[in-house]
Amino acid sequence: MPRCYHCGERFDDLYKCDKCNQYYCYLHKDPINHECNIVKASLELQYSSNEPSHDYLNSHNQSSTNYAENISSTHQQQPNYQSSYSESSEIRGTTDGTFTWYRRESNIPDNAFSPNSGIEFKGILLPYKPEFLHLLIGSVLIYIIGLMGFYNPQNQQLLNDLGFGWIIFMVAGFYTTAFLFHEFGHRQVAIHFGLQTKFRLLKFGMIITAFGLLMGLISIASGVQGLPGLALPGAVVVLGLDKIDKKTGLCKAAGPTVNLIYGSILFAVSFLISIFPINLFIGMAASINFMLGLFNLIPIGILDGENIFKWNKKVYFFLVISMLILIIINYISIYLPPASNPYYI
Known part of the structure; x- marks a missing residue:
């Protein structure tokens, strides 16, 4: 059963955000409820810090496709996969073999309210x-x-x-x-x-x-x-x-x-x-x-x-x-x- 990218809770049905391309539960499906701009900034920081290899990117793209397909289908028990990344990398393996980034407070830039943070605050x-x-x-x-x-x-x-x-x-x-x-x-x-x-x-x-x-x-x-x-x-x-x-x-x-x-x-x-x-x-x-x-x-x-x-x-x-x-x-x-x-x- 997939997890909401914002709260990490498991749900049968998730909704994809077109802005950050992540999946959320019904409580956090709207961009304002999952702080979409910060999510995008966090993902960019993680991509730049982890510097994944070409092979990893190919495997991740394939697994992301499988993940999207599993969202709309009936979820069945899948074999467990062992992630090669540590807990500190903020990347965790799920039961279907895909990888999901669970946002943590540490991913929010220290200067989030600064114009140099790269975060765009819409509605403000x-x-x-x-x-x-x-x-x-x-x-x-x-x-x-x-x-x-x-x-x-x-x-x-x-x-x-x-x-x-x-x-x-x-x-x-x-x-x-x-x-x-x-x-x-x-x-x-x-x-x-x-x-x-x-x-x-x-x-x-x-x-x-x-x-x-x-x-x-x-x-x-x-x-x-x-x-x-x-x-x-x-x-x-x-x-x-x-x-x-x-x-x-x-x-x-x-x-x-x-x-x-x-x-x-x-x-x-x-x-x-x-x-x-x-x-x-x-x-x-x-x-x-x-x-x-x-x-x-x-x-x-x-x-x-x-x-x-x-x-x-x-x-x-x-x-x-x-x-x-x-x-x-x-x-x-x-x-x-x-x-x-x-x-x-």
Whole structure:
């Protein structure tokens, strides 16, 4: 039974990637899920370092053809073949006599984010610019969307009359830090495990952010306040998370966990401050963190929830239930009638 080139697990049916010419399981068949560009770079490094002989290349081409034919046919027990390569060469023999390169973290260039690495990062805007520039652009865009989303002419006039017109800038700042702290959570845990990681602006995310800016302008022009537009200008890119294990699970869980902790701190602080409406808006800032964390726990697509759920269901449900409980308590506290609202007392 053949193995997935990405995770190494055995599957009856594999899918060939036309870009790197390797075979993958249904979980890793899409290029984005098996880091296709890095796979191609790794193969080139291995070819250049191993320098296989002409006879070996001929035998490998023949075995690769047999391997492709076996993918679509019924797999039967084949005699074992002994590979003449050591484990350190990253080449392992399979039961049908072919050779498959199983990618390891050591195959990722040490300078993967450098323009000299030979790796092309598709879907990333300004891929080789300094991380600080990416963070600066992303932060400014999120902050602007936060200002637009929380701005309401009537409420702002009331806040100005009370001498608290600056609060909208404070809330937009909390909105920005909720996003940044979430990404920093991923980043720092990845660094702890020795993985290469950087915050990068995403092309698709910038399209979503542009739409959020447009909705903010429409909200201001119409005088109708709404929630801040969706802002996803970038994300932390982590290299080396090859399979769903404790390392991957902790890296993914770090983002929502940071939102849970940060939101809980803000929620507690909102009750310690007796100045209205500062306490109320800090409570709203706490809800932003809880909702952002809960959104990322949805177990679909590229969100954190899918990998956390597959890694450890107990951790997943602990985070989800904690977020839900705090959102409910927070919502009740904010929208209670003034006579019984803790923020008004």
